[in-house]
Amino acid sequence: MVKQARYFWILVFFLLSCEQWVLPTDPSPDPIEVFDRLWEDVNDRYSFFSHKAIDWEQVRETYRARVSDDMGQLELYELLADMLFELRDGHVNLSTGFNRSRNWDWYQEFPVNYDENLIEQEYLGTDYWISGPLLHQVLDEVLYVNYRSFAQRISESNLQVVVERAKRSRGVIIDVRNNGGGNLSNAELLASAFAEEEMEYARQRIKSGPGPEEFGPWEPMVLNPWEEGTFTGLVVVLTNRRSYSATSFFAQMMKTLPNALLLGDQTGGGGGTPVFGELPNGWTYRFSATQTVDLENRQLEDGVLVDLRLDLDPAAMQRGEDNLIEAAISLLRR
Amino acid sequence: MRFFSPYFILSFLLAFGAATAAYSQTKGNLWLATGLQLQSGRDRGFSPMIYSGNRSFSLAAFGIESPHKTETFQFEFGYGPLTNRFGNSLNALSAGLLNYTFYHKESPAERGLHWGWSNQNVFNIRRHNGFTNYSLRYDYFTAIGPALRYTYPFEWKGQSFKWQTLAHWQVVGFQIKSGYIGADPEGLSEEKTGFGNLLRAVDPFFAGKEWSMGLESSLIWTLPTGNSLAIRYRPEISSLGGGQPVQRLGQAVLVMVTIRLW
Numbered sequence: 001m002v003k004q005a006r007y008f009w010i011l012v013f014f015l016l017s018c019e020q021w022v023l024p025t026d027p028s029p030d031p032i033e034v035f036d037r038l039w040e041d042v043n044d045r046y047s048f049f050s051h052k053a054i055d056w057e058q059v060r061e062t063y064r065a066r067v068s069d070d071m072g073q074l075e076l077y078e079l080l081a082d083m084l085f086e087l088r089d090g091h092v093n094l095s096t097g098f099n100r101s102r103n104w105d106w107y108q109e110f111p112v113n114y115d116e117n118l119i120e121q122e123y124l125g126t127d128y129w130i131s132g133p134l135l136h137q138v139l140d141e142v143l144y145v146n147y148r149s150f151a152q153r154i155s156e157s158n159l160q161v162v163v164e165r166a167k168r169s170r171g172v173i174i175d176v177r178n179n180g181g182g183n184l185s186n187a188e189l190l191a192s193a194f195a196e197e198e199m200e201y202a203r204q205r206i207k208s209g210p211g212p213e214e215f216g217p218w219e220p221m222v223l224n225p226w227e228e229g230t231f232t233g234l235v236v237v238l239t240n241r242r243s244y245s246a247t248s249f250f251a252q253m254m255k256t257l258p259n260a261l262l263l264g265d266q267t268g269g270g271g272g273t274p275v276f277g278e279l280p281n282g283w284t285y286r287f288s289a290t291q292t293v294d295l296e297n298r299q300l301e302d303g304v305l306v307d308l309r310l311d312l313d314p315a316a317m318q319r320g321e322d323n324l325i326e327a328a329i330s331l332l333r334r
Numbered sequence: 335m336r337f338f339s340p341y342f343i344l345s346f347l348l349a350f351g352a353a354t355a356a357y358s359q360t361k362g363n364l365w366l367a368t369g370l371q372l373q374s375g376r377d378r379g380f381s382p383m384i385y386s387g388n389r390s391f392s393l394a395a396f397g398i399e400s401p402h403k404t405e406t407f408q409f410e411f412g413y414g415p416l417t418n419r420f421g422n423s424l425n426a427l428s429a430g431l432l433n434y435t436f437y438h439k440e441s442p443a444e445r446g447l448h449w450g451w452s453n454q455n456v457f458n459i460r461r462h463n464g465f466t467n468y469s470l471r472y473d474y475f476t477a478i479g480p481a482l483r484y485t486y487p488f489e490w491k492g493q494s495f496k497w498q499t500l501a502h503w504q505v506v507g508f509q510i511k512s513g514y515i516g517a518d519p520e521g522l523s524e525e526k527t528g529f530g531n532l533l534r535a536v537d538p539f540f541a542g543k544e545w546s547m548g549l550e551s552s553l554i555w556t557l558p559t560g561n562s563l564a565i566r567y568r569p570e571i572s573s574l575g576g577g578q579p580v581q582r583l584g585q586a587v588l589v590m591v592t593i594r595l596w
Contacts, residue, residue, distance in 0.1 A: 011549055018571050019583055022572075023376060023384060023571075023582075025384070026384055026418075045515060206514075208514045209514055275515050280382060282420030286466075289515045
């Protein structure tokens, strides 16, 4: 018994001694370690180095020289935020609890082209319909639909109401200006209500390894018609530079449809789906890990181009008009 | 209800009786156990940080003991939230089938050291609560390897007890793991044929590069009816390499009931 029991204790000792070997302790939260972890993860999983011609090694040389283990949390945050800013990507954030870094250059240097108060006062009025996140009103026999965030879920009954009203109108305007994105499934559902047949609208690939060109295969992104019934009349989609991420995908879906056109300014981009990560000091971050191209191999990261380029006219605004909505109504009534 | 007609139940009982008669030289046992598992793990696809916590863990096992060998088929299930040291959390679920076969031609089944082999099949899935995209990751492996069982029966205050320890080490098999970024394994959608894609997603499991080993040590109190009550301590480790490595360490304490079937 005593001899054989030794086997058990040897096994227990062996198993417990494996703990450190199988599961080493957490990495150190020191600034140098934190910097290296972030730089390395971005290096391995970010998807647009080649497309944006970013020399990430050079970025490391520039910023790592400024990191020291005695620097404070705020100082480290600012340095890491500056480093991430070099990616020129709205899907890149560093979240610390006390601040969140971001890059909003994709819309800040461009015309706003949107005035929510003007739309509420002159177009939606006081008797517009609210179907979930979809605000809609009939303007000169045209259905105007305003959708402010794809993060807000559209239910099938919400969509049913819009489709039924659209069928009684001469056309539909979908205003997604200033819609910063959200959930892609909402974009697919809304676009499916205007699709007559199954249609490929883009292709996407995902990082599959640490090399800058290590991606999985291009996979088609397909839009299917909504099973509950679709509106196949004319649709005009209004976009501006603040139409971002899922809104760019929506714009691309609608652009592919033969019965829809885009009017306004190009979207802001956001064609890379962000992946999340965590640093040894508890901060979290995200950055793009995929690429999406349209049917002409143009990156959605660069924005979806409109069919009719038009800016908001200050003179029209003075008259109480949104000249983009007016142009859309004219197109649909023609 | 139509499926469970009296004819069906009668047929089943007859078939069960015939099978039992055929196993007249055997003993059949059913184990049911539940308890807590302290689990710690790291999935580099999510984070370099360790996530750990206590989660519920249960198992149900069926064992057949014949004069020369004992076979056990054990289904396991664990679920619960795990957190890292900064409070970020994920929910981890695991389900597995662990099979043992021990040979005891030269010695009695109730006592001593017996060698055999084991087959482990484990599916783990976890959802990170702080990540909006790519928040789901999973892994699965099937492997076989040697197993060891030591049983020592003893009496204390007129009651029958048994101390039993089982150990297993998985040596060779295969694994399927979430991809570099997303939940789906790499290669799963490269071609249109499902089987070809599945083969592309499978990687080998080799001891040295991958690890899975564990102990199950039980103190069993045998009741006069032949049934028994037990407590079980169950440490285990596993590590899957390649792509985004996954490491896991678990220690479970379980209360167990054994029911003698025949």
